[in-house]
Amino acid sequence: MTDIQDQTPAAGAQNQPQAAANAGKPAAPAAAAVKPAAKAQPEAPAQPAENQIEPRFVEPSALHAEMKRLRDEEKMDFLECLTGLDWQEEGLGVVYNLESTATGRRAYLKTATTDRENPLLPSVSDLWDIANIYEREVYDFYGIKFTGHPDMRRIYLREDWVGYPFRKDDDPLKENPLRMTNEPLADVTETLTLNADGTVTRGENRIFGDGDYVVNIGPQHPSTHGVLHFRVSLDGERIRKIDPVLGYIHRGIEKMNESLTYPQTLALTDRLDYLGAMQNRHALCMCIEKAMGLEVSDRVQVIRTIMDELQRIDSHILYFSCLCQDLGATTAFLYGFRDREKILDIFEETCGGRLILNYNTIGGVMADIHPNFQKRVKEFIPYMRKNLQEYHDIFTGNVIFQNRSKGVGVLTKEQCISFGCTGGTGRAAGWHNDVRKRMPYAAYDKVKFNEITRTEGDSFARYMVRMDEILESLNIIEQLIDNIPEGPFQAKTKPIIKVPAGTYYSAVEGSRGEFGVFLESKGDKSPYRLHYRATGLPLVAAMDTACRNSLIADLITIGGTLDYVVPDIDR
Amino acid sequence: MKKPKIKSIPYDEFKDNETFEKLVAELNAKGTNVIVRKLDELIDWGRSNSLWPLTFATSCCGIEFMAVCAARYDIARFGFEVTRNSPRQADVILVSGTITTKMAPVLKRLYDQMADPKYVVAIGGCSISGGPFRKSYHVVQGVDQIIPVDVYVPGCPPRPESFLYGMMQLQRKVKVENFFGTTNRKQKDPYRKSMEEKNEELYNEEEQA
Numbered sequence: 170m171t172d173i174q175d176q177t178p179a180a181g182a183q184n185q186p187q188a189a190a191n192a193g194k195p196a197a198p199a200a201a202a203v204k205p206a207a208k209a210q211p212e213a214p215a216q217p218a219e220n221q222i223e224p225r226f227v228e229p230s231a232l233h234a235e236m237k238r239l240r241d242e243e244k245m246d247f248l249e250c251l252t253g254l255d256w257q258e259e260g261l262g263v264v265y266n267l268e269s270t271a272t273g274r275r276a277y278l279k280t281a282t283t284d285r286e287n288p289l290l291p292s293v294s295d296l297w298d299i300a301n302i303y304e305r306e307v308y309d310f311y312g313i314k315f316t317g318h319p320d321m322r323r324i325y326l327r328e329d330w331v332g333y334p335f336r337k338d339d340d341p342l343k344e345n346p347l348r349m350t351n352e353p354l355a356d357v358t359e360t361l362t363l364n365a366d367g368t369v370t371r372g373e374n375r376i377f378g379d380g381d382y383v384v385n386i387g388p389q390h391p392s393t394h395g396v397l398h399f400r401v402s403l404d405g406e407r408i409r410k411i412d413p414v415l416g417y418i419h420r421g422i423e424k425m426n427e428s429l430t431y432p433q434t435l436a437l438t439d440r441l442d443y444l445g446a447m448q449n450r451h452a453l454c455m456c457i458e459k460a461m462g463l464e465v466s467d468r469v470q471v472i473r474t475i476m477d478e479l480q481r482i483d484s485h486i487l488y489f490s491c492l493c494q495d496l497g498a499t500t501a502f503l504y505g506f507r508d509r510e511k512i513l514d515i516f517e518e519t520c521g522g523r524l525i526l527n528y529n530t531i532g533g534v535m536a537d538i539h540p541n542f543q544k545r546v547k548e549f550i551p552y553m554r555k556n557l558q559e560y561h562d563i564f565t566g567n568v569i570f571q572n573r574s575k576g577v578g579v580l581t582k583e584q585c586i587s588f589g590c591t592g593g594t595g596r597a598a599g600w601h602n603d604v605r606k607r608m609p610y611a612a613y614d615k616v617k618f619n620e621i622t623r624t625e626g627d628s629f630a631r632y633m634v635r636m637d638e639i640l641e642s643l644n645i646i647e648q649l650i651d652n653i654p655e656g657p658f659q660a661k662t663k664p665i666i667k668v669p670a671g672t673y674y675s676a677v678e679g680s681r682g683e684f685g686v687f688l689e690s691k692g693d694k695s696p697y698r699l700h701y702r703a704t705g706l707p708l709v710a711a712m713d714t715a716c717r718n719s720l721i722a723d724l725i726t727i728g729g730t731l732d733y734v735v736p737d738i739d740r
Numbered sequence: 741m742k743k744p745k746i747k748s749i750p751y752d753e754f755k756d757n758e759t760f761e762k763l764v765a766e767l768n769a770k771g772t773n774v775i776v777r778k779l780d781e782l783i784d785w786g787r788s789n790s791l792w793p794l795t796f797a798t799s800c801c802g803i804e805f806m807a808v809c810a811a812r813y814d815i816a817r818f819g820f821e822v823t824r825n826s827p828r829q830a831d832v833i834l835v836s837g838t839i840t841t842k843m844a845p846v847l848k849r850l851y852d853q854m855a856d857p858k859y860v861v862a863i864g865g866c867s868i869s870g871g872p873f874r875k876s877y878h879v880v881q882g883v884d885q886i887i888p889v890d891v892y893v894p895g896c897p898p899r900p901e902s903f904l905y906g907m908m909q910l911q912r913k914v915k916v917e918n919f920f921g922t923t924n925r926k927q928k929d930p931y932r933k934s935m936e937e938k939n940e941e942l943y944n945e946e947e948q949a
């Protein structure tokens with residue numbers, strides 16, 4: 170067990186200038202990171218941290234062509250993450266994480282504009298479907314307008330919000346008192362087109378026309394699983410279009426992180442996707458640990474893996490319960506909660522909490538496992554296997570459920586990839602996207618398990634994937650529970666944790682997809698930018714595609730099977 | 741008027757009995773009518789044991805609320821299990837979860853839509869004060885800024901037991917109320933217009949046209 174290796178503000182920074190150089194751009198944001206390097210101890214090992222990324226700078230004018238090339242020629246068909254950033258003097262910009270689903274190769278790009286008054290960047294929403302919603306998020310937070318984007322509207326904040334809260338020089342509270350008037354919702358949005366001569370033309374884009382019959386579902390609706398708002402245009406009972414309105418639970422977590430120290434930022438991850446509390450926190454801890462070069466003991470890795478899997482089972486049981494409840498099967502709801510309590514008991518003994526667990530820490534876990542832990546978990550495994558059969562008996566075979574889910578709400582594999590719908594949703598369409606297999610972490614490379622996939626891509630497949638994953642998770646736990654290695658449960662860390670300057674990305678397989686942490690550090694005790702790749706945002710973005718031409722009643726089933734958690738979408 | 745009695749917990753084990761005693765003393769100050777009070781007690785007994793909550797949850801605390809509704813904690817023992825999806829049928833709104841500034845007008849509207857007598861329980865740090873998100877630019881620092889709160893249940897999230905305790909406190913509150921003349925008093929609808937006013941408006945509009 171090592172302490173913090175005395176590595177390295179220099180570690181990453183030294184590599185960055187190359188990235189900047191090959192773009193031939195004097196104002197390249199990376200250049201700023203060089204400064205701390207000058208003072209670093211010369212003997213520090215100069216290899217970058219394991220999860221460090223060095224985005225290549227591309228001029229805004231060349232960006233679209235380059236992205237198109239990457240997608241078409243290098244088959245980078247998965248836009249994993251798109252992060253807005255405010256580099257102050259170097260301008261406002263965006264970092265893109267791309268991956269090829271065929272080869273697994275990854276690429277990181279960035280672009281920036283120094284114009285703060287009227288920042289314009291080219292949109293890539295025509296290349297990846299998900300970019301549409303990601304770019305709206307960046308517009309909302311940083312005010313960057315994307316030329317060629319069909320729908321430049323705010324997404325989280327109210328349309329009458331003043332300013333862009335994530336800019337370093339913005340004071341969001343100054344001009345935004347609590348508004349108690351009903352929020353405006355526009356039917357017409359703006360699109361900007363960049364002409365060849367550099368001028369910009371404004372266009373209009375209608376979301377809903379005058380003849381459309383629009384129904385509001387949410388924000389207060391029992392089956393949207395939280396405060397989500399869909400504006401649905403109907404043709405009789407058929408859905409023509411869905412326009413999701415988000416932000417009713419936007420808590421500004423990412424912005425808050427910028428003023429918190431690293432250990433403090435951990436507290437908020439549990440509250441993002443509270444059904445993936447363990448995994449979210451695991452992701453952030455892992456990102457920070459790898460960035461610092463802090464090694465955690467095998468014991469911790471195994472404990473974390475078991476906890477993640479228990480959390481996954483917990484989440485999938487809740488998924489089952491809520492889906493049943495939405496479809497009117499109240500008894501099944503009670504069955505699910507009965508079993509979920511068993512997991513919560515296990516959590517409670519070790520972590521002290523039931524839902525918000527606050528268990529992982531930087532370098533380990535909060536407390537060692539409870540003496541009862543192994544016994545309880547071992548009792549739980551056969552118990553759950555038996556009860557899972559009960560779930561199938563009571564619900565899966567039900568004719569009403571089958572009719573409402575088979576062939577309904579189909580998302581094809583291509584659509585899933587383009588929308589970045591990871592997790593069970595993507596796997597139900599045959600996309601092998603499990604982070605545990607793609608980029609193994611913790612103890613996942615030591616266990617054998619199958620990645621459950623199906624090919625239909627409909628609601629029923631999404632449901633079955635989750636049910637089968639419960640079994641897989643039980644298998645993983647079974648392999649590990651008797652082999653928890655000895656060792657410390659917490660590595661020694663310095664009292665003040667600082668992450669060396671650089672950009673880092675780590676991901677874990679959350680309960681409902683890839684949960685990623687994008688961290689940009691300037692070497693301080695709090696992050697410069699900490700962005701989470703939400704697991705639910707792509708799912709909501711795909712709702713429109715999945716629901717088109719379905720019946721309005723199926724919206725509930727489709728939404729239920731996609732399995733999003735709203736606070737994780739809004740962050 | 742006597743102390744509110746809850747079957748499952750002895751009176752002394754409740755916290756905050758002073759507030760109740762003060763409330764009872766206040767209500768008794770002018771003396772009580774025996775018959776009306778007896779009727780009150782009967783009605784309040786019924787009301788306190790069938791408080792219907794609105795299904796309203798914005799985040800984490802809502803999941804704990806679901807756990808309270810399920811078999812182990814079984815909220816039905818207290819008569820709260822009839823969760824309503826429409827505010828018009830609900831008696832009590834359990835604000836479980838963070839309320840953001842975008843959500844605030846919606847919450848206010850939900851509250852306005854509920855029929856009197858209505859109650860509000862603020863569940864969890866977030867709805868009491870903003871909780872862990874107090875410093876955020878988009879979070880309301882306590883729902884009592886928007887709507888009046890009857891019971892606060894602290895915790896992040898509160899344990900199911902505290903949920904139940906909070907709900908029992910609400911029951912106690914309901915039990916000491918004077919139903920006749922106070923709680924069921926007809927409020928003036930601020931939006932309602934008399935016939936003359938309406939006519940006047942129409943007249944004005946026509947004149948302008």
Ligand code: SF4
Binds near residue numbers: 800801864867872
């Ligand atoms: S009080 Fe805690 S558990 Fe409840 S909504 Fe707020 S953050 Fe979540």
